[in-house]
Amino acid sequence: MLxxxxxxxxxxxxFSEMEEDNFISLMHASYLQTFPPQIxxxxxxxxxxxxxxxxxxxxxxxxxxxxxxxxITIIRPISTFILAATLRNAPNLMSARTLEKxxxxxxxxANVRRVFDADNKFARAIVTxxxxxxxxxxxxxxxLKLRTSLERLANYLLRQQTREGGHPxxxxxxxxxxxxxxxxxxxxxLSRAFKALQPYGVTVDGCRxxxxxxxxxxKFARPSPLIDDKTT
Amino acid sequence: MLxxxxxxxxxxxxFSEMEEDNFISLMHASYLQTFPPQIxxxxxxxxxxxxxxxxxxxxxxxxxxxxxxxxITIIRPISTFILAATLRNAPNLMSARTLEKxxxxxxxxANVRRVFDADNKFARAIVTxxxxxxxxxxxxxxxLKLRTSLERLANYLLRQQTREGGHPxxxxxxxxxxxxxxxxxxxxxLSRAFKALQPYGVTVDGCRxxxxxxxxxxKFARPSPLIDDKTT
DNA sequence: CTCTGCAATTGATTAATGTCAAACCTTAGT
DNA sequence: ACTAAGGTTTGACATTAATCAATTGCAGAG
Numbered sequence: 340m341l342x343x344x345x346x347x348x349x350x351x352x353x354f355s356e357m358e359e360d361n362f363i364s365l366m367h368a369s370y371l372q373t374f375p376p377q378i379x380x381x382x383x384x385x386x387x388x389x390x391x392x393x394x395x396x397x398x399x400x401x402x403x404x405x406x407x408x409x410x411i412t413i414i415r416p417i418s419t420f421i422l423a424a425t426l427r428n429a430p431n432l433m434s435a436r437t438l439e440k441x442x443x444x445x446x447x448x449a450n451v452r453r454v455f456d457a458d459n460k461f462a463r464a465i466v467t468x469x470x471x472x473x474x475x476x477x478x479x480x481x482x483l484k485l486r487t488s489l490e491r492l493a494n495y496l497l498r499q500q501t502r503e504g505g506h507p508x509x510x511x512x513x514x515x516x517x518x519x520x521x522x523x524x525x526x527x528x529l530s531r532a533f534k535a536l537q538p539y540g541v542t543v544d545g546c547r548x549x550x551x552x553x554x555x556x557x558k559f560a561r562p563s564p565l566i567d568d569k570t571t
Numbered sequence: 572m573l574x575x576x577x578x579x580x581x582x583x584x585x586f587s588e589m590e591e592d593n594f595i596s597l598m599h600a601s602y603l604q605t606f607p608p609q610i611x612x613x614x615x616x617x618x619x620x621x622x623x624x625x626x627x628x629x630x631x632x633x634x635x636x637x638x639x640x641x642x643i644t645i646i647r648p649i650s651t652f653i654l655a656a657t658l659r660n661a662p663n664l665m666s667a668r669t670l671e672k673x674x675x676x677x678x679x680x681a682n683v684r685r686v687f688d689a690d691n692k693f694a695r696a697i698v699t700x701x702x703x704x705x706x707x708x709x710x711x712x713x714x715l716k717l718r719t720s721l722e723r724l725a726n727y728l729l730r731q732q733t734r735e736g737g738h739p740x741x742x743x744x745x746x747x748x749x750x751x752x753x754x755x756x757x758x759x760x761l762s763r764a765f766k767a768l769q770p771y772g773v774t775v776d777g778c779r780x781x782x783x784x785x786x787x788x789x790k791f792a793r794p795s796p797l798i799d800d801k802t803t
Numbered sequence: 804c805t806c807t808g809c810a811a812t813t814g815a816t817t818a819a820t821g822t823c824a825a826a827c828c829t830t831a832g833t
Numbered sequence: 834a835c836t837a838a839g840g841t842t843t844g845a846c847a848t849t850a851a852t853c854a855a856t857t858g859c860a861g862a863g
Binding site: 763 | 811812
């Protein structure tokens with residue numbers, strides 16, 4: 340029954356180049372599961388028994404400390420998460436919960452580590468994936484440390500605009516309170532920040548954003564490929 | 572002349588398990604260089620031509636945006652840096668400068684990528700190194716997003732205390748203004764933060780820190796292995 | 804030893820952000 | 834259609850942090 344989803348997974352950069360035998364060996368004893376919204380798939384601190392692949396829906400990675408909670412990232416199909424913990428056989432640093440009804444493939448971590456040793460192409464893909472994630476995390480640190488919350492929001496909007504196709508009108512794909520947490524601010528301040536961007540041609544209607552003056556916003560946001568580019 | 576430093580480098584986790592032939596191939600055309608203090612070894616945005624290994628001295632990784640600058644981490648012997656950019660053959664996300672007179676080995680990035688393909692042990696070590704760095708970066712994000720500056724300082728002191736041997740009196744190994752930048756605060760606020768930790772038994776004399784009431788400070792700082800542990 | 808330059812500190816002020824409370828809006832369920 | 838629940842917005846206020854200005858302290862150069 341899982342076989343029908345192999346093709347989707349197989350196409351991921353992480354798995355596309357590996358030997359078929361090794362892929363089958365990797366997927367052995369892995370299983371597809373459907374979860375309702377708001378289910379905690381992973382609790383930070385627990386061992387990482389599975390590499391997760393989101394096939395459908397969306398999953399939020401977040402972290403808690405001392406009664407506080409912050410959103411770290413949102414995983415959308417088709418992507419993996421918790422790769423570093425899987426490889427290191429170390430406890431998860433983040434918790435994960437479904438935001439909506441989601442289908443997730445769970446691949447036993449032991450398989451990943453085993454096949455890594457056997458398949459050079461897979462090993463290379465893992466390194467690329469890890470290095471990319473590592474760099475994305477460094478970018479996030481720069482975003483947090485070098486920018487004010489208003490600048491973070493402005494640049495987020497530009498990134499989201501690009502992801503949605505680059506048009507002046509686009510949609511936030513995230514609840515605002517979650518976006519606030521992601522951007523390290525309170526929901527109240529996010530509301531005010533949207534207003535503060537009005538002079539730069541940003542208007543908000545629910546989850547619909549309009550950027551009426553692209554260059555004004557960009558002049559304020561000053562996006563940098565070394566912080567805001569997805570891939571490089 | 573470089574040969575004399577091979578043993579030190581060879582002992583690093585990253586290189587210790589690989590085949591001798593491959594190690595020699597890796598080090599081919601690499602060279603050792605001594606730099607005076609305050610030299611920019613790397614400028615963010617530039618291609619990553621070399622994997623760097625700090626043999627002696629210390630190197631600060633930092634980032635700039637829009638006229639601001641922030642310290643990301645300090646590399647002390649013997650460690651490598653800029654591994655992710657090297658592997659991805661991507662531009663450096665951070666700049667690097669020597670803090671003191673330092674000796675650095677530069678290994679051509681092309682060598683690293685070539686030997687990675689040839690040596691399975693090396694590939695595995697690279698994955699471990701990357702995954703560890705990735706996780707360290709996630710921990711840094713959690714530290715930044717979940718804690719106030721005072722809590723960050725308190726936890727930093729506890730970590731530094733551990734690194735220095737765990738005694739109640741120890742030394743900061745960093746200039747205070749650099750520490751401030753590392754902790755994402757201004758030098759002025761760092762001064763005030765030290766004072767604010769006095770009620771928890773922290774006293775400061777230059778770079779000498781005394782923690783007179785360990786449990787009080789820990790009760791305030793609430794260190795977590797999922798943020799503060801170096802290795803896991 | 805003194806001078807000089809820079810780091811560190813201190814105080815006063817301003818700006819940014821978080822908190823609290825209330826009102827408003829949207830939406831899912833009855 | 835109505836209601837309840839929860840997300841969003843708004844305003845008043847508190848807290849935190851950054852900025853500005855001035856002073857102190859310290860280490861290296863002459």
